[in-house]
Amino acid sequence: MLDTLKIPEQHYLHDGHSLRSWLLTKDHKRIAIMYLMSISVMFFIGGLFAVGIRFELATPQGDFVTADTYNKFFTMHGVIMVFFFLIPSIPAVLGNFLIPPMIGAKDLAFPRLNLLSLYIYWFGSIFTIAAMVRGGVDTGWTFYTPYSASASNTHVVPTALGIFIAGFSSILTGLNFIVTIHRMRAPGMTWFRLPLFVWAHYATSLIQVLGTPVVAITIVMLFVERAFGFAIFDPQRGGDPVLFQHLFWFYSHPAVYIMILPAMGVMSELVSTFSRKRIFGYSFVAFSSLAIAVFGFIVWAHHMFVSGISTYAAMVFSFLSFSVAIPSAVKTFNWSATLYKGAVSFETPMLYAYGFLGLFAIGGLTGLFLATLGVDVHMHDTYFVVAHFHYIMVGGAIMGYLGGLHYWWPKMTGRMYSEFFSRVSAITVFVGFNVTFFPQFVVGYLGMPRRYHAYPDEMQVLNVMSSAGATVLGLGYVLPVIYFLYSLKHGRVAGPNPWGASGLEWQMQSPPLTENFTEAPQVIHEPYEYEHIVVAKEKHLV
Amino acid sequence: MSNAVAHADHGHARADAPHPAQQHHFDNLAQQKEAAVIGMWLFLLTEILFFGGLFVAYMIYRVWYFDAFAEASRRLSLFWGGLNTAVLIGSSLTMALAVRAAQTNNRKWTINWLLITTILGCVFLGVKVIEYEDKFANHEVPGYNYDFSYHERHLAVEGHAPAAGEHREPSLSPEQLQQTTQIYFSLYFTMTGLHALHMIIGVGLMLVITWMAWKGKFDAQYYTPVEMSGLYWHFVDIVWIFLFPLLYLVNRHI
Amino acid sequence: MSEHVSPVSLYVTIFLSLMVLTGVTVYSAFVDMGYLNFPVAMLIAGFKASLVVWYFMHVKWQSHLTKLTLATGLFFLAILLAMTLIDYTSKNFTPQPPPTDPAMAVQPH
Numbered sequence: 001m002l003d004t005l006k007i008p009e010q011h012y013l014h015d016g017h018s019l020r021s022w023l024l025t026k027d028h029k030r031i032a033i034m035y036l037m038s039i040s041v042m043f044f045i046g047g048l049f050a051v052g053i054r055f056e057l058a059t060p061q062g063d064f065v066t067a068d069t070y071n072k073f074f075t076m077h078g079v080i081m082v083f084f085f086l087i088p089s090i091p092a093v094l095g096n097f098l099i100p101p102m103i104g105a106k107d108l109a110f111p112r113l114n115l116l117s118l119y120i121y122w123f124g125s126i127f128t129i130a131a132m133v134r135g136g137v138d139t140g141w142t143f144y145t146p147y148s149a150s151a152s153n154t155h156v157v158p159t160a161l162g163i164f165i166a167g168f169s170s171i172l173t174g175l176n177f178i179v180t181i182h183r184m185r186a187p188g189m190t191w192f193r194l195p196l197f198v199w200a201h202y203a204t205s206l207i208q209v210l211g212t213p214v215v216a217i218t219i220v221m222l223f224v225e226r227a228f229g230f231a232i233f234d235p236q237r238g239g240d241p242v243l244f245q246h247l248f249w250f251y252s253h254p255a256v257y258i259m260i261l262p263a264m265g266v267m268s269e270l271v272s273t274f275s276r277k278r279i280f281g282y283s284f285v286a287f288s289s290l291a292i293a294v295f296g297f298i299v300w301a302h303h304m305f306v307s308g309i310s311t312y313a314a315m316v317f318s319f320l321s322f323s324v325a326i327p328s329a330v331k332t333f334n335w336s337a338t339l340y341k342g343a344v345s346f347e348t349p350m351l352y353a354y355g356f357l358g359l360f361a362i363g364g365l366t367g368l369f370l371a372t373l374g375v376d377v378h379m380h381d382t383y384f385v386v387a388h389f390h391y392i393m394v395g396g397a398i399m400g401y402l403g404g405l406h407y408w409w410p411k412m413t414g415r416m417y418s419e420f421f422s423r424v425s426a427i428t429v430f431v432g433f434n435v436t437f438f439p440q441f442v443v444g445y446l447g448m449p450r451r452y453h454a455y456p457d458e459m460q461v462l463n464v465m466s467s468a469g470a471t472v473l474g475l476g477y478v479l480p481v482i483y484f485l486y487s488l489k490h491g492r493v494a495g496p497n498p499w500g501a502s503g504l505e506w507q508m509q510s511p512p513l514t515e516n517f518t519e520a521p522q523v524i525h526e527p528y529e530y531e532h533i534v535v536a537k538e539k540h541l542v
Numbered sequence: 543m544s545n546a547v548a549h550a551d552h553g554h555a556r557a558d559a560p561h562p563a564q565q566h567h568f569d570n571l572a573q574q575k576e577a578a579v580i581g582m583w584l585f586l587l588t589e590i591l592f593f594g595g596l597f598v599a600y601m602i603y604r605v606w607y608f609d610a611f612a613e614a615s616r617r618l619s620l621f622w623g624g625l626n627t628a629v630l631i632g633s634s635l636t637m638a639l640a641v642r643a644a645q646t647n648n649r650k651w652t653i654n655w656l657l658i659t660t661i662l663g664c665v666f667l668g669v670k671v672i673e674y675e676d677k678f679a680n681h682e683v684p685g686y687n688y689d690f691s692y693h694e695r696h697l698a699v700e701g702h703a704p705a706a707g708e709h710r711e712p713s714l715s716p717e718q719l720q721q722t723t724q725i726y727f728s729l730y731f732t733m734t735g736l737h738a739l740h741m742i743i744g745v746g747l748m749l750v751i752t753w754m755a756w757k758g759k760f761d762a763q764y765y766t767p768v769e770m771s772g773l774y775w776h777f778v779d780i781v782w783i784f785l786f787p788l789l790y791l792v793n794r795h796i
Numbered sequence: 797m798s799e800h801v802s803p804v805s806l807y808v809t810i811f812l813s814l815m816v817l818t819g820v821t822v823y824s825a826f827v828d829m830g831y832l833n834f835p836v837a838m839l840i841a842g843f844k845a846s847l848v849v850w851y852f853m854h855v856k857w858q859s860h861l862t863k864l865t866l867a868t869g870l871f872f873l874a875i876l877l878a879m880t881l882i883d884y885t886s887k888n889f890t891p892q893p894p895p896t897d898p899a900m901a902v903q904p905h
Contacts, residue, residue, distance in 0.1 A: 105567065106566070106567040107567040108567075109567075109577045109581065110577075110581060111567065113581075171588050175581055175584045175585060175588075176581075178580070178584060179577050179580050179581045179584065182580060182861060183573060183576055183577045183580065184567075184568075184573075184577070206868075209584055209587060209588055210587065210588075210591060210868075210869070210872045211591075212588070213588040213589070213590075213591040213592035213594075213595070214591050214592075214594070214595045214876065216592055217591075217592050217593070217594075217595035217596055218595060220732065220736070221595075221596070221599065221732065224728065224731075224732050225728070228684070228685045228686075229684060229685020229686070230684045230685055230724075230728035230731065230732065231684050231685075231724040231725050231728045232599060232725065232728050232729065232732070236721075237684075237721050237722065237724045237725060238603075238606070238607060238610075238721055238722040238724075238725055239603075239725060240602070240603075240606075242883075243599060243602060243880075246598075246880045246883065247595050247598065247599070247880075250595075250876055250880075297872060297875055298875060298879055300879075301879075301883065309883045309887075310883055310886040310887045311886075312882070312886040313882045313883035313886055316882055576859065579858065579859075579862055580861060580862060580865060583862055583865045583866060584865060586866075586869070587865065587866075587868070587869035590869045590870070590873055591869065591872065591873060591876070594873040594876055594877075595876070597877070598876055598877050598880055601877065601881075602880070602881075602884055605884070620822070624818070624822060627818050628815065628818065631811060631814045631815060631818065632811070634811070634814075634848060634852050635807055635808070635810075635811040635852075637852070638802075638807045638851075638852045639804065639807060642801060642802065642804070642807070645799075645801050646801060769854075772852075772853070773853055776848050776849075776852050776853045777853075779848060780845045780848050780849070783841050783844050783845055783848070784838075784841050784845070786818075786821075786841075787821050787825070787837040787838070787840075787841055788837075791821065791822065791825035791837060793825075793833070794825040794826050795825065795826045795827060795828045795833070
């Protein structure tokens with residue numbers, strides 16, 4: 001039966017072939033595809049800077065580039081990866097594509113705003129890349145004053161403005177999602193029938209709307225100080241540089257939850273589908289998403305333990321940082337409990353899910369180490385921190401993104417990719433990732449500072465290991481580009497539901513129609529009910 | 543768990559045609575309106591937090607440098623500030639009346655009230671230009687030619703005696719004032735400048751909406767853009783309601 | 797949805813109240829209430845803002861979701877302010893006036 005599957009005649013990719021039909025589209029799916037292409041470009045640019053970093057750090061001396069240039073490498077790597085890759089990634093690509101069908105809607109609440117959001121993202125990216133080409137920034141992605149405001153000779157203003165602009169893209173996406181989820185659900189789609197992917201994006205959108213404006217105004221204050229010579233953070237005129245840090249981290253800490261919550265949403269979908277079991281503790285997982293969003297706003301000063309905040313404030317923030325780990329742990333337990341006695345399998349999306357489970361656990365737990373005041377005094381600004389956040393951001397968020405991309409690729413394109421090469425890629429990424437970043441925990445613990453281009457000789461072995469791992473990791477990231485592109489022409493036709501998954505998006509054809517559904521879906525099932533789905537999967541290896 | 547389901551109609555079997563302003567992905571105009579209201583409020587939320595960051599910076603420095611803030615605040619003209627406050631509150635009234643006119647299908651008065659609102663907004667901006675010019679002339683712009691004592695010296699040179707009861711000894715030395723009042727004025731320009739930028743955008747919005755009203759795009763069922771612009775306008779007014787006491791009235795009683 | 801149409805008299809009443817309160821704010825600035833001057837001014841401003849929100853912006857007649865949205869925004873603004881103040885109020889910090897040597901001042905770019 002599966003051999004006779006064909007790509008449907010009418011679908012959203014065929015609905016107009018001109019450039020105009022893409023650039024002026026209101027279809028959330030086309031916008032998602034354009035985001036996919038854009039952020040992939042930014043990912044590889046950010047990756048190039050990582051190559052530069054790891055190349056320099058293969059030897060203990062600073063012999064590849066000058067210290068100033070190295071500063072630019074890690075700054076640009078951070079700026080691009082955080083603001084132009086991770087923050088948009090899952091929401092702008094998978095969220096945009098999937099939220100309307102998942103709730104049974106034709107489109108997001110504000111399709112033109114969605115398109116504007118994309119344009120703004122492009123504008124911000126161009127700004128930042130232009131600044132990069134003209135010489136870049138060396139302040140670190142955190143732009144701490146007074147260096148960034150007064151002393152740095154690099155292109156702080158255009159880079160900061162690029163981030164400011166991209167922030168609006170993030171805000172508009174979040175705004176769109178919140179209104180859509182509240183007001184566009186199909187009849188019968190109550191809050192507790194929503195896929196957990198939607199809950200996760202709702203929580204993410206709250207953070208985007210509430211947090212981003214604060215970093216925006218912080219950038220404005222940095223801008224006026226640097227461009228006009230105003231005094232806001234300038235210590236010479238009574239300003240407080242730590243105030244910059246408070247305002248910066250008020251957003252930038254919740255920002256990390258913008259980066260991880262959508263990946264957790266993907267996880268819930270993957271774990272459920274590939275163990276053919278309802279998520280254990282659905283409402284706990286749903287509420288934990290909200291809890292993470294809210295708690296994420298009250299822990300920011302754990303980035304500032306050694307910046308000169310008061311000891312009392314440090315204790316409060318340390319305690320609160322412990323509490324924010326609890327909802328994340330709830331999710332991790334619930335995913336694990338879902339696997340228990342489930343019919344688990346090992347398709348590529350699920351491989352990424354397994355990777356996420358382990359690596360996020362390590363990343364999250366090391367976060368607790370850092371939340372501990374006494375430990376952080378020693379670990380702050382060492383490679384321990386770098387390893388911690390890469391475990392979460394790469395081992396967690398990027399694995400979630402790749403897992404989601406592999407899971408919904410058949411829906412988005414109508415084609416299956418090579419299962420063999422995708423599994424090879426997933427394993428390569430997992431191995432490469434661990435070889436890159438685990439040694440960084442060790443060198444960090446031994447005291448190697450971050451943002452230095454030289455280090456003591458005795459740390460070279462671990463650094464070489466890390467750089468070698470980075471090469472493998474890079475290879476793992478390049479492979480999907482090849483087999484995904486190959487699948488567009490030569491991949492097996494997927495049909496509407498190749499995974500036998502639950503969820504309204506799998507009731508659409510693959511690729512979907514522009515209006516998603518021909519009739520408004522009737523929602524009568526609870527989420528993740530597998531008894532009703534005919535399993536039509538076929539194991540395949542190319 | 544109820545399995546009851548309503549089959550939503552996407553406009554095919556409707557007896558009455560949808561309103562021309564209804565977009566295809568909404569079931570009805572009411573849903574579209576409600577979505578717009580929530581969306582606009584979410585945007586205003588971002589504005590609350592945007593200005594909020596400045597207010598936080600202001601609060602902290604006001605506590606730290608109260609005397610400097612008090613001294614610097616006295617350089618602002620209570621007359622112009624008070625006038626601008628009245629103008630903005632008046633424009634909020636006229637804006638609310640414009641929305642009401644749209645609600646009651648009164649095209650003529652929708653346009654009239656919108657135009658009056660626009661004019662009041664321009665008056666506000668004009669007054670701000672006057673105030674800013676004064677600041678530049680008095681060397682009260684940080685990073686430009688900042689000289690806090692210029693104003694006093696200038697008054698003395700021109701032979702203006704200080705107003706009765708005006709002459710007091712500030713608790714800070716001239717050097718301290720020169721340094722720490724720059725934070726006040728930096729925040730003054732950033733806060734009022736950002737506010738003025740929002741006013742300019744608001745005036746632009748008013749012109750667009752007025753044109754749309756003139757073109758007859760609104761009726762009693764659909765006046766959403768008027769209402770949304772109204773929300774924006776009122777918000778900008780609210781920001782000023784806070785800016786006025788914070789910047790102009792720090793310490794006027796000594 | 798605000799299909800509710802407010803009478804003109806309501807709007808004018810709110811307008812007049814706002815003007816009166818503005819006058820009160822200015823007047824109270826000239827009265828020495830010590831540390832209370834600031835909270836009083838903020839309370840009046842907050843009340844004025846509430847009038848604008850409730851009546852001019854029609855929130856009184858809007859859905860629960862709209863009211864919840866507004867409350868959420870204010871709540872998080874309060875968090876921003878309150879938690880930052882946790883640091884600043886516990887520092888026992890007495891700001892020293894910065895150096896008085898103008899040559900030490902940083903030049904703008």
